[in-house]
Amino acid sequence: MSLSSRMAVVLTTVGVLAGAFLSSIGHLTKERIALNKQREIEKAIIQVVPGTSSNQSLYEEKKLTIYGGMDEEGALLGYAIHATGAGFQDEITFMLGTNIDLTRINSLAILEQKETPGLGAKITNMESFLRYWENKDCSQPLSLRKPAASSPEELSPSEINTITGATISSEAVLNTVNSSLVKTRELKEDGKLKLEGKNAR
Amino acid sequence: MPARTASEDFTKGLWKENPVFRHLLGMCPTLAVTNAMINGLAMGLATTFVLVLSSLVVSSIKKLIPSQVRIASYIVIIATFVTVADRFLAAFFPPISKNLGPYVPLIVVNCIILERQEAFSSKNTISRSLIDALGMSLGFLIALLVLSAIREILGSGTFFGQQVLGTWFEPWIIMVLPPGAFIALGILLGLANKIEEKSKSRR
Numbered sequence: 001m002s003l004s005s006r007m008a009v010v011l012t013t014v015g016v017l018a019g020a021f022l023s024s025i026g027h028l029t030k031e032r033i034a035l036n037k038q039r040e041i042e043k044a045i046i047q048v049v050p051g052t053s054s055n056q057s058l059y060e061e062k063k064l065t066i067y068g069g070m071d072e073e074g075a076l077l078g079y080a081i082h083a084t085g086a087g088f089q090d091e092i093t094f095m096l097g098t099n100i101d102l103t104r105i106n107s108l109a110i111l112e113q114k115e116t117p118g119l120g121a122k123i124t125n126m127e128s129f130l131r132y133w134e135n136k137d138c139s140q141p142l143s144l145r146k147p148a149a150s151s152p153e154e155l156s157p158s159e160i161n162t163i164t165g166a167t168i169s170s171e172a173v174l175n176t177v178n179s180s181l182v183k184t185r186e187l188k189e190d191g192k193l194k195l196e197g198k199n200a201r
Numbered sequence: 202m203p204a205r206t207a208s209e210d211f212t213k214g215l216w217k218e219n220p221v222f223r224h225l226l227g228m229c230p231t232l233a234v235t236n237a238m239i240n241g242l243a244m245g246l247a248t249t250f251v252l253v254l255s256s257l258v259v260s261s262i263k264k265l266i267p268s269q270v271r272i273a274s275y276i277v278i279i280a281t282f283v284t285v286a287d288r289f290l291a292a293f294f295p296p297i298s299k300n301l302g303p304y305v306p307l308i309v310v311n312c313i314i315l316e317r318q319e320a321f322s323s324k325n326t327i328s329r330s331l332i333d334a335l336g337m338s339l340g341f342l343i344a345l346l347v348l349s350a351i352r353e354i355l356g357s358g359t360f361f362g363q364q365v366l367g368t369w370f371e372p373w374i375i376m377v378l379p380p381g382a383f384i385a386l387g388i389l390l391g392l393a394n395k396i397e398e399k400s401k402s403r404r
Contacts, residue, residue, distance in 0.1 A: 011270050
């Protein structure tokens with residue numbers, strides 16, 4: 001066999017064998033990876049809409065998915081808004097829980113972020129950021145308190161404390177929360193956030 | 202290449218030809234993922250998996266591959282095992298997979314792996330290549346663990362996520378950021394050179 005045809009045969013064989021091996025590995029792990037993602041989302045929904053026993057995806061677009069959290073009888077308890085927006089270094093993905101009227105935020109959970117460790121990454125910290133999102137009035141756009149208030153009692157019902165040294169990360173979360181709330185409200189007014197199936201009210 | 206014993210094949214990766222401290226190979230993962238012990242450990246084990254299996258395959262088919270296409274073939278073989286490692290972590294250890302982010306797929310371009318194929322596995326028997334790969338991987342793993350231990354303890358006050366320094370300790374945040382990686386690695390390399398110098402003058 002000439003050298004060039006031997007080269008072609010070897011490279012093709014290596015490529016085909018590698019491809020076949022990888023496709024079987026991909027097939028074996030695909031389900032589990034999808035399941036992991038789904039589990040993570042379910043856990044976050046339960047966290048931000050307390051009492052949820054089942055959920056339903058009500059609306060989906062590229063960087064915004066809205067879930068309805070339901071109790072055992074299938075009645076809607078609140079919305080869980082899964083949104084992604086620009087952060088300081090990379091996108092920040094969170095799950096935001098609201099009541100049915102979209103006037104009150106239950107709580108916020110950060111799912112993915114690559115902010116600066118020790119500074120912006122504090123957005124995942126309960127003590128320095130997340131607790132300010134609990135039970136907030138969101139009937140009007142939320143705002144940031146800067147410089148940060150020393151105690152949560154000083155904040156108005158629609159104010160969030162800024163993380164000292166991480167204004168950009170705090171603002172990034174706030175802006176995505178506000179814009180996703182506006183969008184969710186629009187969708188709700190257009191009647192696009194209805195539960196489907198036998199659980200519909 | 203002079204004939205060597207199996208134990209020499211194994212131990213050279215630990216110090217004399219340590220990929221990180223002596224050869225300065227694989228700097229990208231060394232600097233990037235050593236901000237916590239668990240990440241360093243996962244990266245070291247993933248690299249071990251890829252290096253050992255790639256060396257095994259390359260050394261067993263070395264005679265079949267024409268030298269003109271050897272690099273391309275090695276890369277395909279390495280990339281295959283890297284993808285397996287990446288999928289495996291995503292399926293069974295999702296939090297670790299998330300922490301390491303793009304650095305698992307980037308093992309493909311980790312110089313240590315291609316260098317071992319080119320310098321060793323393509324010229325030696327299967328068993329020697331296996332021993333060499335194990336030694337090199339262990340050397341890399343140890344280097345990552347040393348670096349991430351220093352960075353995690355000083356940068357977060359924790360060791361494998363467990364608090365080891367008291368509440369009096371204000372974490373040096375810079376140590377878990379990129380500059381901390383360079384500072385810690387620089388000091389370790391200086392130390393490694395010093396030790397090497399000492400042991401040479403004694404010989």
